[in-house]
Amino acid sequence: MKAMIINIGDELLIGQVTNFNASWMAANLNNVGIDVFRINIVSDTEDEILNALKEAEAVADIILITGGLGPTNDDITKKCLCRFFNTSLVFDEETYSDIETIFKIRKYPMTTLNRMQAEILKGGEAIRNTEGTAPGLWYERNNKIFVATPGVPFEMKPMMTNYIIPMLEERMKGHVIAHKTILTQGIGESFLAEKIAGWEGALLPYMRLAYLPSPGLVRLRITARGENKMELQKQIMVQVERLGKIIPEYIFGYDDDTLEKIILNVFLKSKKTLSTAESCTGGAIAQRITSVPGSSSYFKGSVIAYANQIKEQMLGVSTETLQTFGAVSEETVKEMAQNVRKILKTDYAIAVSGIAGPEGGSEHKPVGLVYIAIADDTKVFVQKFYFGENRLVTIEKAVITSLNMLRKICIN
Amino acid sequence: MKAMIINIGDELLIGQVTNFNASWMAANLNNVGIDVFRINIVSDTEDEILNALKEAEAVADIILITGGLGPTNDDITKKCLCRFFNTSLVFDEETYSDIETIFKIRKYPMTTLNRMQAEILKGGEAIRNTEGTAPGLWYERNNKIFVATPGVPFEMKPMMTNYIIPMLEERMKGHVIAHKTILTQGIGESFLAEKIAGWEGALLPYMRLAYLPSPGLVRLRITARGENKMELQKQIMVQVERLGKIIPEYIFGYDDDTLEKIILNVFLKSKKTLSTAESCTGGAIAQRITSVPGSSSYFKGSVIAYANQIKEQMLGVSTETLQTFGAVSEETVKEMAQNVRKILKTDYAIAVSGIAGPEGGSEHKPVGLVYIAIADDTKVFVQKFYFGENRLVTIEKAVITSLNMLRKICIN
Numbered sequence: 001m002k003a004m005i006i007n008i009g010d011e012l013l014i015g016q017v018t019n020f021n022a023s024w025m026a027a028n029l030n031n032v033g034i035d036v037f038r039i040n041i042v043s044d045t046e047d048e049i050l051n052a053l054k055e056a057e058a059v060a061d062i063i064l065i066t067g068g069l070g071p072t073n074d075d076i077t078k079k080c081l082c083r084f085f086n087t088s089l090v091f092d093e094e095t096y097s098d099i100e101t102i103f104k105i106r107k108y109p110m111t112t113l114n115r116m117q118a119e120i121l122k123g124g125e126a127i128r129n130t131e132g133t134a135p136g137l138w139y140e141r142n143n144k145i146f147v148a149t150p151g152v153p154f155e156m157k158p159m160m161t162n163y164i165i166p167m168l169e170e171r172m173k174g175h176v177i178a179h180k181t182i183l184t185q186g187i188g189e190s191f192l193a194e195k196i197a198g199w200e201g202a203l204l205p206y207m208r209l210a211y212l213p214s215p216g217l218v219r220l221r222i223t224a225r226g227e228n229k230m231e232l233q234k235q236i237m238v239q240v241e242r243l244g245k246i247i248p249e250y251i252f253g254y255d256d257d258t259l260e261k262i263i264l265n266v267f268l269k270s271k272k273t274l275s276t277a278e279s280c281t282g283g284a285i286a287q288r289i290t291s292v293p294g295s296s297s298y299f300k301g302s303v304i305a306y307a308n309q310i311k312e313q314m315l316g317v318s319t320e321t322l323q324t325f326g327a328v329s330e331e332t333v334k335e336m337a338q339n340v341r342k343i344l345k346t347d348y349a350i351a352v353s354g355i356a357g358p359e360g361g362s363e364h365k366p367v368g369l370v371y372i373a374i375a376d377d378t379k380v381f382v383q384k385f386y387f388g389e390n391r392l393v394t395i396e397k398a399v400i401t402s403l404n405m406l407r408k409i410c411i412n
Numbered sequence: 413m414k415a416m417i418i419n420i421g422d423e424l425l426i427g428q429v430t431n432f433n434a435s436w437m438a439a440n441l442n443n444v445g446i447d448v449f450r451i452n453i454v455s456d457t458e459d460e461i462l463n464a465l466k467e468a469e470a471v472a473d474i475i476l477i478t479g480g481l482g483p484t485n486d487d488i489t490k491k492c493l494c495r496f497f498n499t500s501l502v503f504d505e506e507t508y509s510d511i512e513t514i515f516k517i518r519k520y521p522m523t524t525l526n527r528m529q530a531e532i533l534k535g536g537e538a539i540r541n542t543e544g545t546a547p548g549l550w551y552e553r554n555n556k557i558f559v560a561t562p563g564v565p566f567e568m569k570p571m572m573t574n575y576i577i578p579m580l581e582e583r584m585k586g587h588v589i590a591h592k593t594i595l596t597q598g599i600g601e602s603f604l605a606e607k608i609a610g611w612e613g614a615l616l617p618y619m620r621l622a623y624l625p626s627p628g629l630v631r632l633r634i635t636a637r638g639e640n641k642m643e644l645q646k647q648i649m650v651q652v653e654r655l656g657k658i659i660p661e662y663i664f665g666y667d668d669d670t671l672e673k674i675i676l677n678v679f680l681k682s683k684k685t686l687s688t689a690e691s692c693t694g695g696a697i698a699q700r701i702t703s704v705p706g707s708s709s710y711f712k713g714s715v716i717a718y719a720n721q722i723k724e725q726m727l728g729v730s731t732e733t734l735q736t737f738g739a740v741s742e743e744t745v746k747e748m749a750q751n752v753r754k755i756l757k758t759d760y761a762i763a764v765s766g767i768a769g770p771e772g773g774s775e776h777k778p779v780g781l782v783y784i785a786i787a788d789d790t791k792v793f794v795q796k797f798y799f800g801e802n803r804l805v806t807i808e809k810a811v812i813t814s815l816n817m818l819r820k821i822c823i824n
Contacts, residue, residue, distance in 0.1 A: 009622075010620075010622055010633075010635065011622060011624045011633065012434075012435065012438070012451070013438050013442075013448050013449065013450075013451065014438055014439060014442045014448070014591065014633075014635075015434070015435040015436060015437065015438035015439025015440070015441075015442060015448075016435070016439065016593065016624060016631070016633065017435065017624060017626070018430060018431070018432055018435045019430070019431050019434065019435065020430055022424075022427070022431065022453070023424065023427040023428070023429065023430045023431065024427060025427065026424070026425050026426055026427035027426060027427025027428065028427070030425075030426045030427060036425050036426070036427075037425065037454075037455060037460065038425075038452065038453065038454055038455075038460075039424070039425065039451075039452070039453035040450065040451070040452055040453075041434070041450065041451035041452075041453075042449075042450055043449060044622075048449065048450075070601065070623065071601070071602050071605065072601065072602075072605045072623045073605075073612065073621070074620065074621060074622045074623060108603075111602060111606055113602060113605065113606070114602060133602075152625065154802055154805060179426065181428065189482065189483070189484065190483050190484075190523060190525060190526060190545075191520075193483065193484045193485075193525065194523055194525070200485065208422075208486065209485070209486060210421075210422055210423060210456075210486045211482065211484045211486060212423045212428060212429055213564065214429070219428065221422075221423065221426075221428065223422065223426075276716075278695075281699075281702075282698050282699055282701070282702025282703070282707070282711075283690075283695030283696070283697070283698030283699040283702065283714060283716065284695070284699045284702075285695070286694050286695030286698075286699075286716045286718075287693075287694055287695040287696045287698075287699040289694065289695075290693075290694025290695065290696075290716075290718065291694070291803075291804065291807070293768075293769070293770050293771065293803055294771070295694070295718075296718055296719070296772075299694075299718050300718055300719040300721065300722055301715065301716045301717050301718045301719055301722035301726070302695060302714075302715075302716035302718075303713065303714075303715060303716075303726070304688075304695065304698045304702075304713045304714035304715075304716065305713050306698075306702065306707075306708055306711050306712055306713045306714075307708070307712040307713055309712065309757070310712055310713035310756060313755075313756075314713070314715070314726070314755070314756070343725075343726070344722060344725075344726070345721070356705075357705070358705050359705065359706070360708075390566055391703075391705055392703065393566055395703070
């Protein structure tokens with residue numbers, strides 16, 4: 001079964017909103033073996049929506065539509081679907097009672113617009129929306145399945161997970177697909193490609209390899225297609241094990257692993273604690289760590305010492321060190337790591353100081369220069385990096401690199 | 413001139429990578445009056461790429477292609493373009509010397525794969541890539557312009573900004589488009605729609621309104637089409653002024669304004685300083701503030717007090733307050749704000765304490781409960797919120813809401 005995603009919304013076409021929905025939907029469909037072969041993003045005008053529906057009906061088995069189901073005047077998806085299927089809207093009592101419940105919980109008065117949201121396609125089904133007032137729509141014609149959900153991610157996601165994907169899985173037959181992603185850190189795409197060229201050349205004919213670089217990381221994704229998922233997964237694992245012997249120092253995880261989740265698990269097991277002292281990353285490391293539920297069990301806190309005064313006063317970096325070596329130096333970042341560890345009474349500490357730019361660089365200390373230190377109870381380990389001239393890329397690389405340094409030290 | 417974007421890459425179709433490129437490109441094309449009417453995301457197989465090129469050539473004047481220009485085996489865009497245009501590759505000396513320069517600066521050895529990147533389409537032109545080794549490709553056929561760039565964002569963006577967009581602007585004739593986005597905070601989409609229904613109904617016939625909600629915000633975008641950009645902009649401003657009188661308390665900015673940029677400007681003007689004390693946001697507020705270049709001029713630092721011990725020790729929250737009222741309480745967050753302001757010697761301070769979840773909630777203090785405090789030299793202002801059950805949404809809403817509270821206090 002081949003699926004196509006249609007995301008409706010001018011906001012996507014004028015670039016005001018990033019299309020996170022498409023990637024999330026594609027990932028979750030892919031997990032159950034449904035192949036998304038095309039994603040179309042179209043304007044919220046009747047012509048473009050009808051055109052996209054026609055195109056999709058001709059080539060896809062499953063058509064997933066997001067956007068334009070809201071209560072306001074610019075939401076025309078329902079109207080377009082009615083016209084496309086030559087059907088009308090009917091009031092759905094069950095949906096209405098769901099909407100009423102939401103308004104009761106939120107203690108908001110209900111509007112006429114909200115009442116109209118209980119209308120669904122005649123001949124189709126409503127998909128329950130537990131997070132909002134617009135129901136999803138399910139409609140079938142000539143063996144093709146059309147599903148429309150709101151574009152709001154935290155409404156769309158539970159609808160997909162709890163209803164749409166299980167329903168589609170039931171219909172699935174035939175070919176399967178298996179993926180495995182290997183996560184690497186600390187080596188660029190070209191160098192990695194040269195290092196693993198022999199391994200890549202020897203992959204089985206039904207396997208494909210993709211290089212997916214992002215700041216600080218390169219992900220390698222193996223895709224295999226066949227008829228037996230278990231067998232595909234087994235063959236992929238043989239390749240993954242071979243790769244693990246070629247580049248063990250660069251691999252930190254697999255698939256949806258993230259450094260922050262891996263570190264959480266390492267610390268949960270060791271029952272150790274962590275603090276950070278951040279300068280140029282400005283809280284980005286702490287933010288990444290605390291984005292994971294459960295992080296409060298090991299992460300105690302951080303001092304964001306953006307100003308030098310705070311580095312002295314709150315982190316006890318000596319005036320002499322700052323004057324002699326500067327805020328961006330091995331000596332300063334070492335003191336930051338050792339001191340924050342002691343002050344916040346944790347087992348480990350990360351400290352970062354650098355020049356994120358665009359201002360503040362000099363000949364000897366250019367924009368992109370970053371020092372990272374990891375301290376434990378016996379030692380402090382410092383590394384120096386040049387992360388380039390882009391402020392946000394430098395911050396991201398500093399976050400990724402410091403977390404991977406911590407991971408390596410903690411598992412050794 | 414109608415443009416279509418083709419993003420090539422399995423990573424986009426299996427959802428491993430979010431398509432930030434499309435939104436960035438669309439926004440920047442839109443700014444110069446080039447209307448992106450469709451975005452197609454296709455797999456990196458020859459069939460799909462050729463198919464997408466054929467489709468695009470039939471409907472668009474400008475076709476922008478990203479992805480698949482890298483040095484590795486899964487990068488087949490160049491080969492597909494050769495086949496599509498029935499042309500071959502030629503070695504480009506100028507491009508080769510650019511690549512050599514990059515390798516010299518980075519002090520890396522050059523590989524055969526990198527040398528091959530200097531090949532471009534015969535009959536076309538190279539687009540200089542200042543950030544990486546893959547040149548962009550420009551090719552014209554039957555009055556249609558095809559442009560291919562790497563998918564790596566920080567390579568693609570300067571190529572678009574410095575070369576492609578200026579070239580396209582020169583070719584532009586005819587219809588123009590104007591946008592204005594009004595940024596609101598503190599009111600949900602439906603309530604906003606009811607409040608401004610009269611205003612919306614009275615918009616001019618060539619104007620359209622879109623509601624763009626995201627956690628903590630609703631953006632309202634007016635789009636107008638016509639022949640005279642100045643006139644369109646003037647008419648839009650008339651509408652914006654009328655709206656400003658209806659909902660002044662909710663509007664905080666326009667277009668690409670962000671709260672962090674607005675606050676930077678407010679503080680640059682007032683020469684005041686800021687610190688934060690964060691619990692449940694875990695550094696997300698400091699991270700947002702410091703993502704903007706120049707923030708070091710007013711932002712001194714932050715104490716991320718994830719553990720209660722840190723709230724006492726580093727922020728001087730009294731043991732009695734914590735024991736009597738709990739860490740998530742008006743009293744605690746008040747002390748956090750007042751104390752961090754004094755300790756870090758700043759004019760203003762933001763403090764946040766809440767339950768981001770999924771664990772840690774109780775009947776009286778459910779997941780999503782957040783207290784935000786803003787302190788200045790004479791007073792401290794506290795508000796209580798329920799931000800819902802999603803951890804990342806709660807953190808995002810707390811960031812947005814606290815920055816807007818600070819903005820309101822600073823401009824009054």
